[in-house]
Amino acid sequence: xxxxxxxxxxxxxxxxxxxxxxxxxxxxxxxxxxxxxxxxxxxxxxxxxxxxxxxxxxxxxxxxxxxxxxxxxxxxxxxxxxxxxxxxxxxxxxxxxxxxxxxxxxxxxxxxxxx
Amino acid sequence: xxxxxxxxxxxxxxxxxxxxxxxxxxxxxxxxxxxxxxxxxxxxxxxxxxxxxxxxxxxxxxxxxxxxxxxxxxxxxxxxxxxxxxxxxxxxxxxxxxxxxxxxxxxxxxxxxxxxxxxxxxxxxxxxxxxxxxxxxxxxxxxxxxxxxxxxxxxxxxxxxxxxxxxxxxxxxxxxxxxxxxxxxxxxxxxxxxxxxxxxxxxxxxxxxxxxxxxxxxxxxxxxxxxxxxxxxxxxxxxxxxxxxxxxxxxxxxxxxxxxxxxxxxxxxxxxxxxxxxxxxxxxxxxxxxxxxxxxxxxxxxxxxxxxxxxxxxxxx
Numbered sequence: 001x002x003x004x005x006x007x008x009x010x011x012x013x014x015x016x017x018x019x020x021x022x023x024x025x026x027x028x029x030x031x032x033x034x035x036x037x038x039x040x041x042x043x044x045x046x047x048x049x050x051x052x053x054x055x056x057x058x059x060x061x062x063x064x065x066x067x068x069x070x071x072x073x074x075x076x077x078x079x080x081x082x083x084x085x086x087x088x089x090x091x092x093x094x095x096x097x098x099x100x101x102x103x104x105x106x107x108x109x110x111x112x113x114x115x
Numbered sequence: 116x117x118x119x120x121x122x123x124x125x126x127x128x129x130x131x132x133x134x135x136x137x138x139x140x141x142x143x144x145x146x147x148x149x150x151x152x153x154x155x156x157x158x159x160x161x162x163x164x165x166x167x168x169x170x171x172x173x174x175x176x177x178x179x180x181x182x183x184x185x186x187x188x189x190x191x192x193x194x195x196x197x198x199x200x201x202x203x204x205x206x207x208x209x210x211x212x213x214x215x216x217x218x219x220x221x222x223x224x225x226x227x228x229x230x231x232x233x234x235x236x237x238x239x240x241x242x243x244x245x246x247x248x249x250x251x252x253x254x255x256x257x258x259x260x261x262x263x264x265x266x267x268x269x270x271x272x273x274x275x276x277x278x279x280x281x282x283x284x285x286x287x288x289x290x291x292x293x294x295x296x297x298x299x300x301x302x303x304x305x306x307x308x309x310x311x312x313x314x315x316x317x318x319x320x321x322x323x324x325x326x327x328x329x330x331x332x333x334x335x336x337x338x339x340x341x342x343x344x345x346x347x348x349x350x351x352x353x354x355x356x357x358x359x360x361x362x363x364x365x366x367x368x369x370x371x372x373x374x375x376x377x378x379x380x381x382x383x384x385x386x387x388x389x390x391x392x393x394x395x396x397x398x399x400x401x402x403x404x405x406x407x408x409x410x411x412x413x414x415x416x417x418x419x420x421x422x423x424x425x426x427x428x429x430x431x432x
Contacts (some may be wrong), residue, residue, distance in 0.1 A: 005123070006163060007230045009130030013137055015223030020141035022215040025205035026198075028146055028191055032153055035184060038246035039160055042176075044226065046167040052239030057256060058168025062240040062256035065260035068175045068338055069272045075179050079422040082191045083283040086425065098205055098302050 002054045007047035013040030022025050027097055031078060042067045125165055125251040133159045135176030146199060150188040157181025157364055170334035171257040174326070178342035179419075187423050190297075231308060248385045252401030254332030262404045263338065266393045270382065273375045273411065276418045280371070293363030294431070296424035302355045312354030319347035329413045331401070337408040341415030359424045361431065367417065378407050 017037025021030050045063045052060030089095045136156040138147045157180045164173035208217075244256045244264065251263040287294070302308050323343035330336030351357040353371050358369045381403055385394040395403045 003167065005126050006130060006167060006226055009134055009179040009229065010319035010391070011223045011226035012134055014226055015219035016137050016141055018222055019215050019219040022218070023207055023212050024141070025207070026195075026202045028145065028195055029141075031189060032149055033141060034158075035153070035180075036140065039180065042172075043160070043163065043167075044230070045163060046169055046172065047230065048233070048237070049169065050167045050410050051233065052241055053168065054239045055245040057241045058235075059247070060239045060241045061244045061256035061260050062265070063327075064159065064169045065257050065265060066173050066268070067169075067172050068257070068261065068336075069268050071175050072173070072272055072338060073186055073275050075419075076118060076276050076422060078184055079187055079425075080279045080282045083185055083286050083425055086191060086194060087286040089195055089198050093198075094201055095195055096202050096205060111330065 003047045003050040006050075009041070010014075010040045010043030010047060013037070013043065016040075025098075027095055028082070031103060032079050032095075035074065035078060038070075039108070042070055042074075045070075129159060129166065133163060134136055146192045146195070147189075148325070150185065150192050154181050154185035156183060169257075171255070171330075171336060171339075174334060174336075174339040178262075178339050178346070182346060183342060183419060183423055186346075190423070190425075233428065243276070250397050250400065251395070251404065253404055255330060255334065255336070257334075258330050258336050258404075262407065262418070263400070264384075266378075270378045270393070272373065273378060274321065276415070276422070277371060277375065280418055280422055283422060283426055291427050291430055292360055294427040295361050295426050295429045296359045296421060297352075298428060299358070300353050300355050302353065304355075306350070309354045309356065312350045312356050316347040316351060319343055319350075323412070327408060330408070331405065337411045337415060341412040342418040342419060344412070345423075348416065349423055351430065352420075352424070359421070362374040362421070362427050367421075370417045370423075371415055373416070374407075374411035377410035381407055 014037055017033045017035070020033030020035060021087050024033060026110050037062060046059070048058075049059040049061075049063040052063070054060070085095060133156055134173060136152050136159065140152040140156060143149050143152065158177055160180060161173045161177035164170070164176055191371075241256075244260060248254070248256055248259045251259045253259040253262065284292075286297075302312075323340040325340075326335040326343060327337055327340035330340065348357065352359060381395070382393040386392045389396055
């Protein structure tokens with residue numbers, strides 16, 4: 001069945017996004033990978049909706065409406081993440097998420113590593 | 116070739132292409148190339164949504180997923196280019212990458228297993244949606260779901276958009292609060308960008324309003340319409356024909372709260388005169404829904420445009 005084929009592609013997108021999220025050190029690439037992961041989840045919901053085709057609809061309209069809401073919320077989260085990242089780069093001059101990266105200009109936080 | 120095989124071949128081709136571009140977007144070295152391929156991938160995803168018989172989602176995905184997210188990430192990639200080399204040395208080693216690939220493959224396999232284990236016949240709310248739609252006066256079941264059956268979700272989603280914008284604004288430096296978001300764009304006044312920014316907005320705005328209006332009965336709706344209008348505004352901003360407004364501007368604030376405010380008023384009206392929060396009297400359900408959608412489209416357009424523009428960075432002197 002066609003929906004199952006597209007469902008497998010959606011599951012693969014989740015895997016591809018997850019891999020990128022873990023492996024990429026640059027936060028912007030992580031944000032992009034997270035969007036790909038999210039697309040996979042939305043598509044899986046689309047496949048579930050397609051399976052629920054009935055009453056003359058090509059797919060169950062309720063999950064489809066939820067996905068539309070989800071896409072908009074995902075976009076606003078992405079915009080917030082990008083703004084945080086730009087601010088981080090402006091303040092620290094770097095775009096690294098690793099707190100321990102040797103940066104002589106930032107003194108080590110006192111008390112860290114104790115107990 | 117019979118139509119069923121043709122459809123299968125189309126699905127196979129589309130998913131292979133989308134997966135290939137997604138892998139490229141993850142694997143490629145430069146962030147710029149990754150973002151450009153992400154935009155192409157977003158448009159392909161819209162085609163996949165068409166194949167899943169979800170044209171409303173396809174419109175939203177093409178406009179927001181591919182278009183606006185693409186613009187947002189492209190702008191960020193350009194500003195963060197200098198930081199790319201510094202992060203490169205933090206790339207994890209071969210063992211960690213292999214483990215990540217293993218984990219990703221396991222998650223994918225589990226999802227496919229769950230997909231194949233889904234019950235047949237599939238549970239569906241399509242009958243309930245079809246039975247309830249006439250009472251709303253809206254012919255498009257997805258719009259009826261967004262604006263009536265699950266209107267609380269849509270209302271809260273508007274609030275989430277506003278909260279996200281507040282979050283973005285709060286990242287401004289203290290001395291720039293109330294100023295204009297983003298850097299001033301530079302554009303060649305005789306270039307293609309400026310030409311298109313003069314040519315397209317009249318068409319785009321009409322198309323956005325059309326999407327809103329037709330969304331009651333056909334694929335479309337406030338999200339897709341508002342996004343198209345936001346895109347036209349951003350095009351004019353990028354071509355330096357317009358500028359982002361100062362965020363302290365009272366008119367901008369009013370436009371930002373117009374959608375949720377109308378939504379909330381109608382909801383409270385339902386509580387006061389009707390059965391429950393956001394319950395519409397059947398006789399005026401459609402005018403109420405259209406009224407909310409018009410206010411929402413304006414708010415969505417302004418909010419999305421400002422979300423892409425980012426934190427305030429320039430104060431007029």
